[in-house]
Amino acid sequence: MAREEVCDIVVIGGGSAAFEAAVAARQAGAGKIVMLEKAPESEFGGNARYSHTGFRFAYDTPDEIREIIPDVDEDLFQTFHLPPYTRDDFLADLNRVTQGRIDPVLSDFMVDNSLDAIRWMRDVGIVFEPEQHPPINGKYYFEPGIIVHSVGGGLGQLLRWREIALGMGIDVRYDSRVVELHGNDRHVEGVRVSSDDGEYDIRGRAVIACSGGFQANSEMRARYLGPNADLMRLRGSVYDTGEVLNMMLGLGAATAGHWQGAHATPIDAGARDGGTPARADGHSNTANRYDYMFGITVNSAGRRFFDEGEANLSYTYAKTGRRVLAQPGSVAYQIFDQQGIRLFRLGPDYTDTYVEAPTIAELAPKIGLHPEVLTHTVENFNAAVSDDVAFDPSRLDGRSTAGIEPPKTNWATRIDEPPFRAYAVTCGVTFSFGGVRVNTAMEVINTSGRAIQGLYASGDVVGLFFHNYPSCTGQTRNAVFSRVAGENAAARNN
Ligand SMILES: Cc1cc2nc3c(=O)[nH]c(=O)nc-3n(C[C@H](O)[C@H](O)[C@H](O)COP(=O)(O)OP(=O)(O)OC[C@H]3O[C@@H](n4cnc5c(N)ncnc54)[C@H](O)[C@@H]3O)c2cc1C
Numbered sequence: 001m002a003r004e005e006v007c008d009i010v011v012i013g014g015g016s017a018a019f020e021a022a023v024a025a026r027q028a029g030a031g032k033i034v035m036l037e038k039a040p041e042s043e044f045g046g047n048a049r050y051s052h053t054g055f056r057f058a059y060d061t062p063d064e065i066r067e068i069i070p071d072v073d074e075d076l077f078q079t080f081h082l083p084p085y086t087r088d089d090f091l092a093d094l095n096r097v098t099q100g101r102i103d104p105v106l107s108d109f110m111v112d113n114s115l116d117a118i119r120w121m122r123d124v125g126i127v128f129e130p131e132q133h134p135p136i137n138g139k140y141y142f143e144p145g146i147i148v149h150s151v152g153g154g155l156g157q158l159l160r161w162r163e164i165a166l167g168m169g170i171d172v173r174y175d176s177r178v179v180e181l182h183g184n185d186r187h188v189e190g191v192r193v194s195s196d197d198g199e200y201d202i203r204g205r206a207v208i209a210c211s212g213g214f215q216a217n218s219e220m221r222a223r224y225l226g227p228n229a230d231l232m233r234l235r236g237s238v239y240d241t242g243e244v245l246n247m248m249l250g251l252g253a254a255t256a257g258h259w260q261g262a263h264a265t266p267i268d269a270g271a272r273d274g275g276t277p278a279r280a281d282g283h284s285n286t287a288n289r290y291d292y293m294f295g296i297t298v299n300s301a302g303r304r305f306f307d308e309g310e311a312n313l314s315y316t317y318a319k320t321g322r323r324v325l326a327q328p329g330s331v332a333y334q335i336f337d338q339q340g341i342r343l344f345r346l347g348p349d350y351t352d353t354y355v356e357a358p359t360i361a362e363l364a365p366k367i368g369l370h371p372e373v374l375t376h377t378v379e380n381f382n383a384a385v386s387d388d389v390a391f392d393p394s395r396l397d398g399r400s401t402a403g404i405e406p407p408k409t410n411w412a413t414r415i416d417e418p419p420f421r422a423y424a425v426t427c428g429v430t431f432s433f434g435g436v437r438v439n440t441a442m443e444v445i446n447t448s449g450r451a452i453q454g455l456y457a458s459g460d461v462v463g464l465f466f467h468n469y470p471s472c473t474g475q476t477r478n479a480v481f482s483r484v485a486g487e488n489a490a491a492r493n494n
Helices: 016-027 046-050 062-068 087-097 104-112 114-124 153-167 218-225 243-251 317-325 360-367 371-384 474-491
Strands: 003-006 009-012 033-036 128-130 148-150 171-173 177-183 188-195 198-203 206-209 262-268 296-298 332-336 355-357 420-432 443-445 451-457
Touching: 009 016, 009 188, 009 474, 016 033, 016 046, 016 114, 016 153, 016 206, 016 474, 046 153, 062 114, 087 104, 104 114, 104 474, 114 128, 114 474, 148 153, 153 171, 177 198, 177 243, 177 451, 188 206, 188 451, 206 243, 206 474, 218 420, 243 451, 262 317, 296 371, 317 420, 332 360, 355 360, 360 371, 360 420, 451 474
Parallel strands: 003 198, 009 033, 009 206, 033 171, 206 451
Antiparallel strands: 128 148, 177 188, 188 198, 262 420, 296 332, 332 420, 355 420, 443 451
16 A cells, blocks of 8 residues: 555646645645655756746736836836737737637636736745847837746746745655546545655645646657657657646546647757756747748748748747648758848847858758759749838838748848858747646536536646747746636635
């Protein structure tokens, strides 16, 4: 017989959703709370460890932003241009990018509680700072909705969460893999844990599953995400292998979200599998290739294959990786001239993983393309660019191509200022969209439509998104859902 422990709340996972649920449960009066993190201590924290942790929320006035970043100098704050991002704006973004498929009840719930969730994080002790943008004529222009990220990026946020959780007496256990859920499709009462000391059981009045998506499991990627999804490069934690999700489905949990969908972005073709750590200054990692709207992207046949200027990066990056995956060899090349390079968000030389040449014909063989093919693509593209509309990288400028397929809808400028550069990219997977179904109490719902008593979920293990994702919504969803999951789990009586 495995040894058995008893506690109030078991939280599965050691990422941001798990810490948030555990802390909320403690604040709501739960006694003994045990967090079970599969990763060793040196790699705890799930995907947030690799993340910038930008946070999207709805607000109406600059005063509501000011509350979140009280430490910013008042003179500096007065230079911030902060257009409103209302609940209707946030909901419209969610509906547009998910092609109208997002659950309306859960999306309303997330949006309506987004500002309160970030206030709660601030009150608990998470510190935020403004996104960094270069000033234009002494003013800082922010993209509506994504104004702040946590200090120190994802790792900074995780270290802070851990300090807060330990300070509250929450028991955080590393190298502790949940291998079984005890219960059935009506009631869950505990878990079995595999640890260095062998297997043991923990019973509690509630279990909160915050075990992430299945994106680190190449077999599940191939099974659910479509052709060659097993070849995607992993951007985050290697520990998100989906077994707790499978255990919940095995008990009879209902599914939600897009099971063939995943957040997938263009990343450096040479990036290591398993995540490039985020930069300590809070910027996302340097394996990202997020400047494609300032150039063109071609496949290994030298052809463009998507509209690089469709919309702001925040609304295209999470679906662009899939487009690269579908190309021959699952690689593509982002081509820039000096005008594009000068606009790179992390600066022109944030990475040296490119090839460069004085002409497009000389660039082509460096990426394995025939000079005439790439020259033809670039000349065709340049000929389709019109100067009727002024180029303005700070907004959707409507400066589009004419007469070519696919078009470039915004920011279309000729690629004609040498030297030219090519960056090889592949598809990086961030997190899977398919997961369990929950209600607004964050109870997991079974296939008969009833809540499984004692089982709650939050984070990427919850099915929510379809097709695409507006940037920085994962952290928002975690905070909103985990806070509720923790409070309801704490309030539960057996
Ligand atoms: C590179 C990158 C950049 C990102 N940037 C942003 C951003 O700027 N803004 C934003 O909102 N989102 C961002 N995201 C997404 C965001 O980080 C995730 O959506 C979020 O961290 C998911 O949180 P989670 O706690 O649900 O899952 P995770 O953070 O993945 O945590 C899951 C946890 O469960 C543990 N686990 C898994 N299986 C078991 C088991 N059997 N037993 C015990 N523990 C288990 C894992 O070890 C891990 O600790 C980014 C992600 C990446 C990878």
